[in-house]
Amino acid sequence: MDSFMYQTVGHNVIHLIAQALELPLYRQPILGSAVATSRTYDLASSSNLGTQTDEVESMHTLLLRVKEMHPEVNAVSTGAILSDYQRTRVESVAIRLGLTPLSYLWQYPFLPPYAEASLLHDMNNIGQDSRIIKVASGALDESFLWKNVADNKTITRLQKSAERFGMGGDGSTIGEGGEYETLAIDGPPPLWKQSIIVDEADRAIVPGSAGTATIEIRRASVLPKQFPESDGSTPSVRQPPMLDDILQALQDDVLSHVSSTTEIETRVVSEGTDPISIPNFTSTHGNLTIYSTITAPGSNAVDQTRGIMTKILGDSPTYSSSIVYTLILLRNMEDFAAVNAVYGSFFDRPNPPSRVTVSCGNRLPHDTLVAISFLCADESLSASKQGLHVQSRSYWAPANIGPYSQAVSIPTHISSTESDTTSPRLVYIAGQIPLVPASMSLLPASASPTEQTILSLQHLWRIGTATHVSLWLGGVLFLSRTASPGSYIPAAAQAWKGIHSPLPAQAEPDMSDSDDVDIWDRRHGLGGQDKEISSTYRSTVKTDCVPPLFVAQVESLPRGADVEWSATGYASRDEHFGVEVDRECEVHHRVIAREAESVLAGWVAVSCVSEAARIWKSAGLETGRRYTVYTAVALPEEVLDLLRPTVVPCHSLWDACGKSLEAVIGYVA
Known part of the structure; x- marks a missing residue:
């Protein structure tokens, strides 16, 4: 299935992810189609289209069943990075069910360290192994299939391909435009208790139309992970700093200035206590x-x-x-x-x-x-x-x-x-x-x-x-x-x-090409094969x-x-x-x-x-x-x-x- 909301390539391996994580799995058929196709999801407009059912509502039915089976569940996590389309639909379903929507990857490329591939590097650092199982962009050919998207060589190839086709900065490196789809097969302990194994003989490349290609997985299995007996530590997941670099520098400057001066006198001309008319x-x-x-x-x-x-x-x-x-x-x-x-x-x-x-x-x-x-x-x-x-x-x-x-x-x-x-x-x-x-x-x-x-x-x-x-x-x-x-x-x-x-010139991010860049059109320059793309930091506010x-x-x-x-x-x-x-x-x-x-x-x-x-x-x-x-x-x-x-x-x-x-x-x- 290849719809606005769902991709089902690799769905026959989902049950193994549940086994590897040792978590319960709930599934159901996806009914309907993309009825409400605007960027933000409007349930009312979807409901006004008669007998047609929006495919998003299948998620509502499924999560309602999960709540019934697990009353302790209180949140839903989404992997939305730049897609309002996906995020607003998950939010609509979650909030109607009294669940807190979580989107901790939201705007991730534009948070410190301001790099489009920062998410992929963070995945690599904790040992997340997610394989590319579908390509749907002219910039990516079949050679990308079954590559670990978090591998440094793969990241560099994705960046170079995006730059070559003029797509750098639009989220293509992290697949936000549907350039590729991935399947998680391994990850950090203790979350992942087992690894998913797919032998080369059990997978095949299937060419599709319009330059697409997928991996067909015929058989897969799970293998218990070996945990070091002497080290009970778990990989540390990087959390973006709370402040942008520039705001942090500004805070440090203000703190040093304020702490070195006397609190200003704020003489009050008039401190009112009586009611004021509000016509x-x-x-x-x-x-x-x-x-x-x-x-x-x-x-x-x-x-x-x-x-x-x-x-x-x-x-x-x-x-x-x-x-x-x-x-x-x-x-x-x-x-x-x-x-x-x-x-x-x-x-x-x-x-x-x-x-x-x-x-x-x-x-x-x-x-x-x-x-x-x-x-x-x-x-x-x-x-x-x-x-x-x-x-x-x-x-x-x-x-x-x-x-x-x-x-x-x-x-x-x-x-x-x-x-x-x-x-x-x-x-x-x-x-x-x-x-x-x-x-x-x-x-x-x-x-x-x-x-x-x-x-x-x-x-x-x-x-x-x-x-x-x-x-x-x-x-x-x-x-x-x-x-x-x-x-x-x-x-x-x-x-x-x-x-x-x-x-200051030494602190200014690389944004010489434009003073005002749309959030979806940020430029990323690739300086060399092993270099990270230039800063994705942007402030559209001018300093006139x-x-x-x-x-x-x-x-x-x-x-x-x-x-x-x-x-x-x-x-x-x-x-x-x-x-x-x-x-x-x-x-x-x-x-x-x-x-x-x-x-x-x-x-x-x-x-x-x-x-x-x-x-x-x-x-x-x-x-x-x-x-x-x-x-x-x-x-x-x-x-x-x-x-x-x-x-x-x-x-x-x-x-x-x-x-x-x-x-x-x-x-x-």
């Missing part, structure tokens, strides 16, 4: 509609959340697919789980909106336990919406289990002359806290403010790279009320500036400028984190950017595209809110833009009426230098 506004901007800080009556957060969602979505749950991004403000973070359950029940399709959630405590109006803002696209824009929703645990970035994506992007405009892949896009990214991706636990309490700031910033950066972000329109660092701003602000400011700075950064202290953050990064990205291949600062009206930062001489976004730092109306006029701010105001004091009605903003009540605010502010006005042009 409900609905405004339309071209193809977008914004519902700002929507509230609903109710005696508890669950009832209020249900009322808000019903108010926005009404009786049309399909409208939920038009929502690009949401901002959830809670009075008590303890309500988050209950709110999330209700909120999530309104999203049952792939790529739900990205989301930022914070608790504002008593800064929310009396009787308001939850307020939600929505950014919605019309039908024409929704058709071009793209999402990144990784629900598996991995070494890459935190999994988003539940109703929000890591990122959702939309074109900045609808154009008949530009395609979805070439037109600039706005990328709305979920808030990022310092979770360890592999375990989904927070960094330990002993972690320094710098370590927490850098790890959560890396999450933002990796997601931005995966979604081709070339510019951040600005950054907001949320701090919990228990976090020390004097420690976090300098760490965040130096990290933000440092990661936007050009790398350092966007503005502000720090907002709220009541608390998800999971009890001290810090959460929030930023909106701008994806455009060909533009260069800058930041203009107008200090006549307080401090107005304009983020611009230089060639077009157009303003993309802006930020106004307000020291005195009573002057906000004057500042708004002197800054030349226009009505009709999408405004968000982070504020530590009540806003004048005149400002609210002029801007019609989304309001985020805070306890305190600062700029990147530690200067205290009463409000920050952010907008997207």
Whole structure:
């Protein structure tokens, strides 16, 4: 069988793998075909095709049987490396069954040490023996069949073949494009108790159509492995470092700098304790509609959340697919789980909106336990919406289990002359806290403010790279009320500036051929037969400028984190950017595209809110833009009426230098 999801070549040996591992084996026929063939799996669209059954659902039936036989089973592991197609289908099945999806190979070539063949080398180092039993690429001929894919000579041959056919960097070396299939016949103890033996006389090469060829295995057996009596050690499996090399160097630099200076003074102009009004506004901007800080009556957060969602979505749950991004403000973070359950029940399709959630405590109006803002696209824009929703645990970035994506992007405009892949896009990214991706636990309490700031910033950066972000329109660092701003602000400011700075020549990875490379089009150069391919490290973010950064202290953050990064990205291949600062009206930062001489976004730092109306006029701010105001004091009605903003009540605010502010006005042009 050769389908979108399954390969059955070598299936007659699978029972021997179970024997070699001494694990139970469960099998069943694969029914149906690839009905839902989009990159992300949509069970609803598959179910709407009448009597046709998607082949993915055979996995659901099989795993349901496994759960019945083994109630202790709690996770499903997938070997997805770059394939969203495979990963999203396994995730769909696993999550519906209450199982945790594991994808620890996800984005593996783009983690340290940044080499496409790093996985194959790691397999070699622990003694994993996986034989190539099918080739399906013009770059690979029959001579590759039955070679150990983790053998150094085979790795070199795969790299040279990929380079010769111009496929280097697209995952072909590790077979991600279906270039070859493998069969595991041996591996490290104590996992492998026996080895699978296939004599040369018991296998034959079978040529196929269109340049394919397979190995036919006629007979195989297992042989008990011999374990050294004097050495009970097991091979050590390499785990990718938690930080990219550049982030690690940046963390070391920030740590050394912060530790050698006195904690900055963060004088607070205004630390609010009284409730702040959060008006409900609905405004339309071209193809977008914004519902700002929507509230609903109710005696508890669950009832209020249900009322808000019903108010926005009404009786049309399909409208939920038009929502690009949401901002959830809670009075008590303890309500988050209950709110999330209700909120999530309104999203049952792939790529739900990205989301930022914070608790504002008593800064929310009396009787308001939850307020939600929505950014919605019309039908024409929704058709071009793209999402990144990784629900598996991995070494890459935190999994988003539940109703929000890591990122959702939309074109900045609808154009008949530009395609979805070439037109600039706005990328709305979920808030990022310092979770360890592999375990989904927070960094330990002993972690320094710098370590927490850098790890959560890396999450933002990796997601931005995966979604081709070339510019951040600005950054907001949320701090919990228990976090020390004097420690976090300098760490965040130096990290933000440092990661936007050009790398020193000696530290810069080899990416001279392109400043902005698609994640699927990374280049790999092969310098010689025995040399590893060049670095696969990429950051699509350009270093034309350092966007503005502000720090907002709220009541608390998800999971009890001290810090959460929030930023909106701008994806455009060909533009260069800058930041203009107008200090006549307080401090107005304009983020611009230089060639077009157009303003993309802006930020106004307000020291005195009573002057906000004057500042708004002197800054030349226009009505009709999408405004968000982070504020530590009540806003004048005149400002609210002029801007019609989304309001985020805070306890305190600062700029990147530690200067205290009463409000920050952010907008997207």
